[in-house]
Structure formats: structure tokens, C-alpha cells
Amino acid sequence: MPQTLFEKIWHEHVIVTRDDGNSLLYVDRHLIHDLHFRAFAQLKAAGHSIREPEKLFGVPDHSLPTTAKLLADIPAGEMREAVEVLEQASKEFNFTHFSMTDDRHGIVHVIGPEQGITQPGLLLVCGDSHTSTHGAFGCIALGIGSTEVQHVLATQTLWQRQPKSMRITITGELGFGVTAKDIILAVIREIGTAGGTGYAIEYAGPVIEALSMEGRMTVCNMTIEAGSRCGLIAPDEKTIAYVEGRPYAPKGGEWDKAVTYWQALRSDGDAVFDKEIVIDGRTIAPMVTWGNSPQWALPVTDVVPDPASEPDASVRATMSAAIDYMDIEPGQPLSDIAVDMVFIGSCTNSRIEDLRAAAEVVKGRKAAVRTLVVPGSGLVKKQAEAEGLDQVFIDAGMEWREPGCSMCLAVNGETLGAGQRSASTSNRNFRGRQGVGSRTHLVSPAMAAAAAVTGHFTDVRKFTEDA
Numbered sequence: 001m002p003q004t005l006f007e008k009i010w011h012e013h014v015i016v017t018r019d020d021g022n023s024l025l026y027v028d029r030h031l032i033h034d035l036h037f038r039a040f041a042q043l044k045a046a047g048h049s050i051r052e053p054e055k056l057f058g059v060p061d062h063s064l065p066t067t068a069k070l071l072a073d074i075p076a077g078e079m080r081e082a083v084e085v086l087e088q089a090s091k092e093f094n095f096t097h098f099s100m101t102d103d104r105h106g107i108v109h110v111i112g113p114e115q116g117i118t119q120p121g122l123l124l125v126c127g128d129s130h131t132s133t134h135g136a137f138g139c140i141a142l143g144i145g146s147t148e149v150q151h152v153l154a155t156q157t158l159w160q161r162q163p164k165s166m167r168i169t170i171t172g173e174l175g176f177g178v179t180a181k182d183i184i185l186a187v188i189r190e191i192g193t194a195g196g197t198g199y200a201i202e203y204a205g206p207v208i209e210a211l212s213m214e215g216r217m218t219v220c221n222m223t224i225e226a227g228s229r230c231g232l233i234a235p236d237e238k239t240i241a242y243v244e245g246r247p248y249a250p251k252g253g254e255w256d257k258a259v260t261y262w263q264a265l266r267s268d269g270d271a272v273f274d275k276e277i278v279i280d281g282r283t284i285a286p287m288v289t290w291g292n293s294p295q296w297a298l299p300v301t302d303v304v305p306d307p308a309s310e311p312d313a314s315v316r317a318t319m320s321a322a323i324d325y326m327d328i329e330p331g332q333p334l335s336d337i338a339v340d341m342v343f344i345g346s347c348t349n350s351r352i353e354d355l356r357a358a359a360e361v362v363k364g365r366k367a368a369v370r371t372l373v374v375p376g377s378g379l380v381k382k383q384a385e386a387e388g389l390d391q392v393f394i395d396a397g398m399e400w401r402e403p404g405c406s407m408c409l410a411v412n413g414e415t416l417g418a419g420q421r422s423a424s425t426s427n428r429n430f431r432g433r434q435g436v437g438s439r440t441h442l443v444s445p446a447m448a449a450a451a452a453v454t455g456h457f458t459d460v461r462k463f464t465e466d467a
């Protein structure tokens with residue numbers, strides 16, 4: 001029977017399926033970050049240990065202030081406790097931990113692929129919704145809740161119901177200055193934040209195939225913002241080349257066997273998806289979100305929509321409330337909206353390619369507003385510094401920080417003030433996401449850099465000779 005890529009990997013991991021349709025799945029990799037530091041005490045209290053510690057990888061990211069290099073630099077309190085307890089647990093339970101003084105540390109969804117922990121065909125979980133990022137490698141990557149984290153720690157398995165399948169095909173090619181972030185914002189705009197609920201989404205088509213692995217991670221990362229817990233892309237030669245030689249990638253004969261398996265990991269030609277969406281890549285422009293939902297995105301050349309033209313009363317009311325909260329006006333050109341701060345970072349857009357794209361726009365210019373540039377890992381930071389990107393940002397008057405989640409979630413003191421507005425390369429723009437009363441607009445790294453040097457949203461295509 002023809003199968004989708006998701007179905008093939010799913011069936012490889014099913015141990016048993018109950019009458020109610022839920023399946024017990026074997027988990028190949030479990031990533032854990034500092035916000036789950038209480039899991040270990042709870043595990044012990046329940047009389048359990050970690051079933052397969054060699055498949056567990058821990059890293060602090062959410063609680064790290066990006067000015068901190070040492071534990072002592074973190075203010076005393078829960079943030080420091082989270083970082084400390086995770087490290088202690090790694091010693092007690094004997095699992096791999098990338099401490100904050102290790103160059104390999106960073107945002108959990110950046111370091112998994114970077115270390116070769118993320119591989120095609122695996123079932124990978126993490127107690128974090130943006131685990132969908134790892135699906136870029138052609139694996140099933142699921143964000144799980146705290147109770148499920150406990151279950152995986154104790155059993156290396158997870159109960160799940162098989163989702164339906166959706167394929168989103170991006171045809172044609174991207175226009176100049178359009179990036180992976182613009183693709184996923186255009187997808188979410190098209191299907192809505194609930195459009196993917198209950199589905200695993202496979203991204204396909206020539207535009208997806210042409211993306212780098214970094215770009216594919218950006219697309220899969222924001223799958224969760226479309227309501228789906230799992231986005232994935234069939235592995236190809238780019239995927240294999242990315243994984244090869246990384247510390248946790250298979251070696252020798254195991255590598256050859258793995259590659260043979262990975263090359264067969266694709267949806268069968270006659271596989272049937274429960275839903276198919278097709279978007280022409282040529283219609284996608286550099287995007288900006290205007291409201292408090294990732295689906296409220298428009299090309300930067302557009303204007304704030306008028307709720308009066310919306311026929312559905314409840315949507316009209318939500319749009320009006322968002323316009324009010326964001327302090328913008330219907331009909332206002334998006335490029336007229338001034339920002340107070342710019343954030344370039346997060347698991348969506350903090351990889352080397354993202355920093356290169358931002359630096360290309362910033363080079364030779366000065367920041368008009370405060371700008372934080374936060375690399376996704378210590379290794380990304382080192383690479384950026386070797387390429388002189390840090391100096392480009394510093395010369396522009398921007399802040400070059402240590403790796404971490406930073407202003408994406410803003411739990412570590414790196415926040416917007418009430419009423420302040422950001423251009424942010426992160427993934428969520430809910431009310432107060434970057435601080436109480438904060439206003440977040442989601443954009444690509446190049447668009448964030450353009451906003452940083454002009455002080456307002458600007459079509460990044462104006463910054464290049466080719467435009």
C-alpha cells in the first residue's frame with residue numbers, strides 16, 4: 001500500500017496500537033532544556049530512573065541571559081536553579097549535557113541538528129513546541145508536554161494518535177529577496193493558525209527542495225504556528241551532506257547503511273494525502289505580521305487591512321482588537337510602522353545563514369534603533385566571528401550576545417517595554433510575548449536588519465543592487 005513519508009517513519013516506530021487508536025511509539029532521541037529541570041526530582045519521587053540515558057541530550061537555553069558566560073552571571077533565583085539542576089541531573093543520570101560554558105551549547109533546536117543528533121528517519125521528541133524544527137531532516141519530531149517528558153524519561157516510549165496527512169507544495173521559484181521565513185508566513189497566512197491541526201505536514205516542491213537545510217529548519221520550525229505538531233521534508237543529498245561528519249552522526253559501515261535507508265525515505269508517488277495545498281512561490285513577497293497572530297502576515301508593500309471589509313463578525317472583532325493593541329491604523333502602509341527595537345535570533349532564525357543575511361543588509365550602515373543579535377549556539381557564534389559578522393553588527397551599534405532564547409520568550413530579563421514595538425525574527429507575536437504590553441512583528445533576518453537600519457519596516461529588496 002502506498003505510504004507517505006510520515007507514515008513510513010511512524011510505522012517503523014509503533015510498538016503496539018490500542019483499540020482506541022493510540023499507538024505506543026519508540027523514541028530514538030529525547031532533547032531536554034532547562035525549563036524541564038523539575039522533571040528529574042519528579043521522576044525520582046515516582047521511583048523511576050531514566051530508561052536510556054544515552055538517548056537523552058540536555059542543554060540550557062531558555063533561562064540564560066545572553067550577557068551571561070558563567071553560572072555566577074545568572075541572577076540568583078529560578079533561572080539559575082534551572083540551569084544548575086539540569087547540569088546536576090546530567091551527572092546523576094549520566095546523560096549528555098552541553099553546559100553553558102561549552103561552545104556546543106545553544107538553543108535546543110539549533111544544537112540538535114548541529115551535533116548530528118537529529119537524523120532522517122528518527123522519532124525525536126522534546127518538551128518544547130518548536131521541536132517541529134527537526135522535521136527538516138525527514139524525521140518525526142514532536143513537541144511534548146511535561147507529563148509526556150516524564151513518560152519518555154522513564155520508558156523511552158510515547159503514546160500518540162496518528163495524525164492525518166497534509167502536503168504543502170510550493171511550486172515555481174522564489175522572487176529576489178524572499179526567504180524561508182517569508183514562505184512559512186505565507187503558508188500560515190494561507191491555511192490559518194488552526195489549518196494544520198490534526199495533521200502532519202510534509203513540505204514539498206521545487207522551492208522547498210531549493211532551500212538550504214537552514215531554510216528548511218525555519219519552515220518546519222513554524223509548522224506549530226499553523227496548528228500542526230509535526231512538519232517534515234524528505235531527506236535528499238543536501239540533508240545527507242549536512243549530517244555527514246557531525247559528532248553524533250553514524251560512522252563507517254553504520255553511515256553507509258544509514259544513507260541507504262535515508263535515500264528510500266520519501267512519500268510514494270501514489271501516496272494519498274488527506275489534504276493538499278499548493279502555493280506558487282512566485283506570489284510570495286518579503287512578509288511582515290501586522291496583528292497578534294502569525295497568520296496575520298502581509299507583504300511589506302501592503303497596508304494594514306480594514307476590519308470593515310471582513311464579512312465574518314467574529315473575525316472583524318478580532319482584527320479590530322489586534323489593530324487597537326498593535327496601535328496601528330487600517331490602511332496604514334506597513335512600511336510606515338516605526339519600531340523601537342529589533343531582535344535577530346531564536347530557533348527560527350539564529351543560524352549562520354540567518355546572521356549572514358542580516359549582516360549583508362547591515363554592512364556599512366548604522367542601527368537606527370536598539371538591536372540585539374543573538375546567535376543560536378556557541379558554534380554559530382564562533383563561525384560568525386570567524387567570518388567577521390560580529391564586527392559588522394558591532395560597527396553598526398548593535399548588541400552581539402551570547403547564545404540563548406533571549407527575546408523570543410523574554411523570560412530572562414531581555415524584554416520589550418510596555419507599548420514598545422519590535423521587528424523580530426522569532427516565531428510568536430501573541431500579546432505580551434516579548435514583555436507585558438509588547439508589540440511584536442515577525443519578519444525574516446534580512447527584513448529585521450532593514451528595519452534596524454531604517455527604524456521602520458522596509459522592503460529589503462531596496463537594499464540591494466539587483467532590486
Ligand code: SF4
Binds near residue numbers: 346347405426
Ligand atoms: S527560541 Fe523561542 S521558540 Fe525557540 S525554543 Fe527558545 S523560547 Fe522556544
